[in-house]
Amino acid sequence: MPSHCSELHYEVELGIVIGKDGKNIPEASALSYIGGYTLALDMTARNIQGEAKKKGHPWSVAKGYDTFCPVSSLIETDKITLDDTKLWLKVDGVTKQDGTTRDMIFTVPYLISYISRIFSLEAGDVIITGTPEGVGPVKPGQTITAGIEGVMEMTFPVTSQDN
Amino acid sequence: MPSHCSELHYEVELGIVIGKDGKNIPEASALSYIGGYTLALDMTARNIQGEAKKKGHPWSVAKGYDTFCPVSSLIETDKITLDDTKLWLKVDGVTKQDGTTRDMIFTVPYLISYISRIFSLEAGDVIITGTPEGVGPVKPGQTITAGIEGVMEMTFPVTSQDN
Numbered sequence: 001m002p003s004h005c006s007e008l009h010y011e012v013e014l015g016i017v018i019g020k021d022g023k024n025i026p027e028a029s030a031l032s033y034i035g036g037y038t039l040a041l042d043m044t045a046r047n048i049q050g051e052a053k054k055k056g057h058p059w060s061v062a063k064g065y066d067t068f069c070p071v072s073s074l075i076e077t078d079k080i081t082l083d084d085t086k087l088w089l090k091v092d093g094v095t096k097q098d099g100t101t102r103d104m105i106f107t108v109p110y111l112i113s114y115i116s117r118i119f120s121l122e123a124g125d126v127i128i129t130g131t132p133e134g135v136g137p138v139k140p141g142q143t144i145t146a147g148i149e150g151v152m153e154m155t156f157p158v159t160s161q162d163n
Numbered sequence: 164m165p166s167h168c169s170e171l172h173y174e175v176e177l178g179i180v181i182g183k184d185g186k187n188i189p190e191a192s193a194l195s196y197i198g199g200y201t202l203a204l205d206m207t208a209r210n211i212q213g214e215a216k217k218k219g220h221p222w223s224v225a226k227g228y229d230t231f232c233p234v235s236s237l238i239e240t241d242k243i244t245l246d247d248t249k250l251w252l253k254v255d256g257v258t259k260q261d262g263t264t265r266d267m268i269f270t271v272p273y274l275i276s277y278i279s280r281i282f283s284l285e286a287g288d289v290i291i292t293g294t295p296e297g298v299g300p301v302k303p304g305q306t307i308t309a310g311i312e313g314v315m316e317m318t319f320p321v322t323s324q325d326n
Contacts, residue, residue, distance in 0.1 A: 054219070065282060118165075118224055
């Protein structure tokens with residue numbers, strides 16, 4: 001947690017790892033571009049994002065601090081069912097997020113197709129796909145645990161980052 | 164120029180190529196992290212950026228299309244005087260931008276120091292530094308020429324990109 005971040009929020013997200021290069025990928029073949037999955041913690045300095053949004057400034061920085069998007073090791077494609085994969089996140093053992101990919105606003109094939117019409121996707125790129133309800137703040141000293149039900153679990157401590 | 168971009172703008176910019184890894188770099192030693200320079204054309208889909216700004220959405224995409232930030236080959240450090248390096252840009256031979264690094268709002272050491280407090284800089288990273296006045300639109304069929312006075316010149320055609 002950087003010293004000038006007063007409000008640090010967690011978002012647990014499923015990450016898509018691209019397996020081969022592609023551009024203008026049709027939705028119908030998008031699943032064949034998936035090389036695996038990862039579990040991602042999309043951390044956001046919400047105060048910095050909020051100020052940037054108000055000014056119409058770019059807010060990549062609010063999600064761009066060192067250590068802000070830890071990801072798990074690669075998860076094999078056959079371990080995930082996109083129809084109903086359950087993601088959860090706990091802070092100090094208390095459940096804060098508990099959702100399923102069933103509730104995603106955009107399907108994974110739609111996301112891959114949409115993004116690939118803007119820029120080329122390359123093997124190794126990671127697309128993170130949005131988070132279930134329950135987003136909230138954490139403070140130094142707390143511990144975040146997140147997982148994909150039946151597949152994997154990861155733990156990260158929240159610490160102060162001296163600048 | 165992507166088909167859903169109705170307003171494509173050029174911005175000629177000096178790029179700083181980072182020569183060694185660093186984090187929390189003091190301004191006083193920032194120049195020692197420069198490994199070279201590059202001339203960059205920061206192309207922006209201004210209509211897409213404008214819509215995103217209004218909604219408070221991130222606007223990386225407006226600058227992120229394939230082919231949107233062509234850069235020159237590496238320019239050696241001793242070829243550039245940061246006090247007064249002249250950048251220019253012409254569209255179809257007509258001068259549109261003609262500025263100097265003397266007019267930069269933030270100095271290069273300030274930029275390097277500021278950014279390195281947000282995320283680690285790595286050798287090979289490129290920082291583009293903002294553009295002089297005279298930003299404007301181009302259309303397919305036009306040709307952009309840009310240069311650093313006395314150092315180099317580069318030419319790019321504007322073409323339609325089928326999506």
